[in-house]
Amino acid sequence: MSDVTIIGAGVAGLFAAHELASRGVHPRIIDRNGPPGPHGCSWWAGGMLAPQCEGVTAEPVIPRLGAEAAAAWARITPVTRRGTLVLALDRDRSELARFARRADCHETRPVADLEPELSQHREGLFFPTEAHLDPRQALADLVQSLAARGIPIEKGEVGPDDIDGPVIDARGLAAALPGLRGVRGEMVVLHAPDITLSRPVRLLHPRHPLYIVPRAGNIFMLGATQLESAARAPVSARAALELLSAAYALDPRFAEASVLELGADLRPAFADNVPRVVVRGRVLHLNGLFRHGYLMAPALARQAADFLLTRTKGELIHED
Amino acid sequence: MRGFYGVTLPSGLMLGTAQYPSPAVLQAAFADSGASVATVSLRREAGQGQAFWDIIRALGVHVLPNTAGCHSAREAVTTARMAREVFETNWIKLEVIGHADTLQPDPFGLLEAAETLAAEGFEVFPYTTEDQVLAQRLLDAGCRVLMPWGAPIGSGRGLNNPYGLRTLRAAFPDVPMVIDAGLGLPSQAAAAIEMGFDAVLLNTAVAQAGNPAVMARAFGLAVQAGVLARDADPMEPRDMAAPSTPLIGKAWL
Numbered sequence: 355m356s357d358v359t360i361i362g363a364g365v366a367g368l369f370a371a372h373e374l375a376s377r378g379v380h381p382r383i384i385d386r387n388g389p390p391g392p393h394g395c396s397w398w399a400g401g402m403l404a405p406q407c408e409g410v411t412a413e414p415v416i417p418r419l420g421a422e423a424a425a426a427w428a429r430i431t432p433v434t435r436r437g438t439l440v441l442a443l444d445r446d447r448s449e450l451a452r453f454a455r456r457a458d459c460h461e462t463r464p465v466a467d468l469e470p471e472l473s474q475h476r477e478g479l480f481f482p483t484e485a486h487l488d489p490r491q492a493l494a495d496l497v498q499s500l501a502a503r504g505i506p507i508e509k510g511e512v513g514p515d516d517i518d519g520p521v522i523d524a525r526g527l528a529a530a531l532p533g534l535r536g537v538r539g540e541m542v543v544l545h546a547p548d549i550t551l552s553r554p555v556r557l558l559h560p561r562h563p564l565y566i567v568p569r570a571g572n573i574f575m576l577g578a579t580q581l582e583s584a585a586r587a588p589v590s591a592r593a594a595l596e597l598l599s600a601a602y603a604l605d606p607r608f609a610e611a612s613v614l615e616l617g618a619d620l621r622p623a624f625a626d627n628v629p630r631v632v633v634r635g636r637v638l639h640l641n642g643l644f645r646h647g648y649l650m651a652p653a654l655a656r657q658a659a660d661f662l663l664t665r666t667k668g669e670l671i672h673e674d
Numbered sequence: 675m676r677g678f679y680g681v682t683l684p685s686g687l688m689l690g691t692a693q694y695p696s697p698a699v700l701q702a703a704f705a706d707s708g709a710s711v712a713t714v715s716l717r718r719e720a721g722q723g724q725a726f727w728d729i730i731r732a733l734g735v736h737v738l739p740n741t742a743g744c745h746s747a748r749e750a751v752t753t754a755r756m757a758r759e760v761f762e763t764n765w766i767k768l769e770v771i772g773h774a775d776t777l778q779p780d781p782f783g784l785l786e787a788a789e790t791l792a793a794e795g796f797e798v799f800p801y802t803t804e805d806q807v808l809a810q811r812l813l814d815a816g817c818r819v820l821m822p823w824g825a826p827i828g829s830g831r832g833l834n835n836p837y838g839l840r841t842l843r844a845a846f847p848d849v850p851m852v853i854d855a856g857l858g859l860p861s862q863a864a865a866a867i868e869m870g871f872d873a874v875l876l877n878t879a880v881a882q883a884g885n886p887a888v889m890a891r892a893f894g895l896a897v898q899a900g901v902l903a904r905d906a907d908p909m910e911p912r913d914m915a916a917p918s919t920p921l922i923g924k925a926w927l
Contacts, residue, residue, distance in 0.1 A: 411695040456884055535697075535725030560828060582726035625729065626698035 356382035358520040358662065363389060363507045365396040365489075365647045366629075366640045366654060367524030368496040372430065373655035375503050377663065381522075383500070388509035390493040395526065395619040398541055399647050400567045400577045401489040402554050403427065404438050406481050408649065410456045413628050415669060416646060417458070419653035424485040426652035431495035433487050436553040439468050440479040443603060449558035454479055469551055472605060486554050488569050489648060514637045522658060524640040526622040527584075531632060531639055536584035536620030539645065540593040541577040544601070546611035549574070557604050564600035573614070576601050580645070589616040621645055631658045633673045638662065675872045675901075676850035678819055679765070679797040681736065683710040686867060686897045688738065688852065689890065690877025691715075697729045699886050704733045707890035711735055713767055713875060715742040716757045727760060738799060740767035745780075747787035754791050766791060767821065767854075767875075769801040777827040781808045785815060792816025801854050804838035806845050813849065820846070821854035821875065824866065828878045830858025833865060843870045860889075860896030867900025868908070 358374060360367045363385035371381045387393045403424045409417030427433050440460075442450040454460065463480040466473035497507060514521045523529050527536050551568040567575045576597045594616060601608040623644040624630055631654065632639040638658050643650050657668030667673075675686060688711035694700040704712065714730050716723075716739055730737060739757030744750040747770060754766045770787055772780030779802055788798050792815055800812050804822045812820060822842055825831035833839055834856065843851060853866040854875040863874045874897060883889035 413696070535729075536722075583723045584725060585722040623696075625696065625701070627696035 356380050356519075358382075358522060359384065359517045360522040360524060361385070361512060361514065361517075362524035362526065362528075363387075363497075364394045364524060364526060365390075365399070365493065365496075365651045366526075366643055367522065368493065368500070369651040369655040370522050370524060370640055370658055371500055371505060372496055373652075373659045374662070375500065375505060377659055379659075379663070381505060382508065383505060384508045384510045384512055386509070386511040386528075389497055389507045390490075392617070395539075395621055396489060396493060396647055398539065398617045398619045399489040400541070400554070400565060400575055401487045401492065401648050402438070402565065402567055403433070403485040403487065403649055404481065404554065405649060406457050406459045406484060407438055407440065407556060408646065409458065410453060412646070413626055415628055416650065419670070420646065420649040422656075423649050423652050426656075427487055427492060427648070430499055431487055431492040433485050434553070435483075435485045437468075438481040438484040438486075438554050438556060439465070439472075440481070440556045440558065441465065441472070441475050441604070442558040443475075446559060449560065450477075450479065453558055457481070459483060468553070469555065471550060472555070475604075484554075486567055487648065492648065519636065520662060521637045522640055522662075523637055526641060527620055529622075529639055529641055531641055533624050534622055534642060535582075535624075537623050537644065538581040538583045538585060538618065539578040539621055540581075540589045540597070540616070540618045541575060542589070542594060542597050542601075542613060543615035543617070544574045544576060544608065544611035545572060545614050546574055546608055547572050548607055548610065549605065555604065557600055559600060559603075562596040562600045564597060564604070566601060566604065574601075574608075574611070578645070584620055586620065587618065589618045593618075621647075629654050629670060631661060631668075631671045633661065633671060676848070678799075678850050678872075683736070683873065684708070685710040685894065686871075686873035686901065687711075687863075687894050688713060688873055688875035689880060690875070691730055692877055693881040694886055697726070700881075701729070701733065702887035703880055703890035704735060706887045707880075707894035709735060709890065709894065711738050711873075711875070713738045713740050713877070714761075715740055716753055716760065731761075736765070737761050737763060738765050738767050739763065740801075741769045741787075743771065744769060745771050745774075745783075747783040747790070750783070750787040751790050754787075754796060755794075758796070764795055764797045765799065766796050767799045767801060779803055779823070781805065784808075785811050788812055788817055789815040799852070804835055804842045806842055809842060809846060809849075813846070819850050819852065821852045823855045824853045824862065824874075825856025827855045829856050830879055831856050832858060832862035833869075836865075836869070839866075839871075840869060860892040863893050864896040864900040864903070867897055868903050870904065873897075 360383040405417040405420035624642040660666040687709040689709040741750040741753040770783035825834040852873040
């Protein structure tokens with residue numbers, strides 16, 4: 355017998371299940387596609403836990419609550435705490451100065467000290483406290499941790515109205531909440547056996563900003579475009595060109611990499627691009643994680659669990 | 675202010691809608707600046723930007739769709755037709771890019787597209803250089819508004835060629851004109867209005883500011899200042915210094 359039903363097995367639903375289970379609540383979790391996979395936008399994430407870098411453009415609540423993400427994830431899945439390196443090409447040095455003015459907790463460091471293979475770039479901004487994880491590994495580890503507590507991912511097409519008792523609706527865009535929109539993101543996965551990076555690298559560029567997240571086995575995730583479009587079409591040639599050209603500008607050796615994947619999906623977002631727990635009677639909607647799925651899922655799950663168990667209203671709670 | 679295809683705008687500030695940190699910040703920038711026109715790109719978000727377009731419509735200002743990113747007359751015309759359907763307006767900011775790096779207008783493609791669109795009943799706002807001959811050709815093609823650039827798009831360099839812009843303004847005293855692109859600071863917007871331009875259009879300077887809503891407000895105030903200054907009949911520059919307080923009582927020779 356379950357105490358609460360969670361619909362949606364993306365990062366928001368799975369983390370909520372994990373949070374509730376660790377507080378002695380027994381959730382049931384159902385997804386129309388079963389366990390996580392390429393059908394969900396959590397699959398296509400970068401996995402950067404970079405509250406300071408995101409704080410340059412995001413609302414202040416994102417870096418504040420995102421700061422708890424690395425420790426929360428480290429209890430579930432391997433988290434690499436090697437910081438973030440932010441670079442700009444020589445022509446765009448002013449972008450780096452602007453980023454430095456607007457970001458907290460960073461230091462200016464010679465690139466050669468941090469990423470020797472990128473030493474053609476002179477100086478970068480180093481954010482030593484930031485971290486990253488492998489999103490697909492993280493999802494698998496969440497699923498496994500739930501399975502160990504006797505909570506399987508059930509496959510089934512249901513909505514909140516089909517279910518009695520408390521419901522957490524974490525279906526993303528499928529929940530069709532008012533004010534929720536899709537923001538398209540496109541990414542590329544490369545295999546570059548000659549290249550080693552030990553931390554995510556962000557390239558500031560006036561037109562084509564890029565981040566590269568290293569994964570095990572010389573795999574690199576390049577992301578991500580951000581378009582105000584709900585089109586689910588495959589990656590556009592333009593996006594692939596932009597991402598690959600920016601990677602090439604960062605390190606010409608990326609020209610020799612193998613393209614393993616091109617991915618595109620929609621990130622659900624509210625108007626302020628801040629995630630919410632929308633309370634509607636017995637249904638809590640966990641939604642709008644935008645590009646901050648892995649950064650914000652722990653805080654969102656914690657506040658949802660607090661509300662469900664003690665009616666504590668954290669700042670992400672919105673009563674409808 | 676001169677009217678734009680029969681529309682008198684309450685403010686000479688026009689803002690783009692790209693590159694903001696979030697739609698909520700975009701909304702704040704419009705609310706705090708009193709901007710009267712929102713430009714929106716159809717091409718980049720083509721097809722399924724419905725939710726975002728609803729946010730633009732809800733701003734409650736005039737919507738000026740644009741053909742940003744089009745590199746040929748044919749592309750621009752197709753995009754304009756799509757924009758008319760989506761936003762139900764004949765207004766179109768016509769942008770035909772001639773060079774990928776500088777993003778400067780292609781005058782030949784621009785004229786060709788302007789002729790086609792004007793013949794189809796569009797009310798064309800052509801993004802052009804300060805070239806007076808091209809301006810005349812655009813007017814001949816049916817354009818009733820001109821949008822000369824201040825500087826290349828996104829460069830924040832202000833009014834690159836004040837002499838050329840002044841000459842253009844003087845050459846067509848009845849044509850409403852908007853300085854479009856290249857503005858980085860409110861002082862540059864004020865200078866454009868003082869020079870006699872009816873409005874300014876900008877995006878990056880506001881959207882990429884550390885605080886977009888405050889920067890938008892600064893631009894709104896600068897445009898107001900420019901209008902007040904122009905209407906107050908500013909003094910001409912003089913060669914000789916003229917003290918504003920009398921010199922009597924001091925020794926002078």
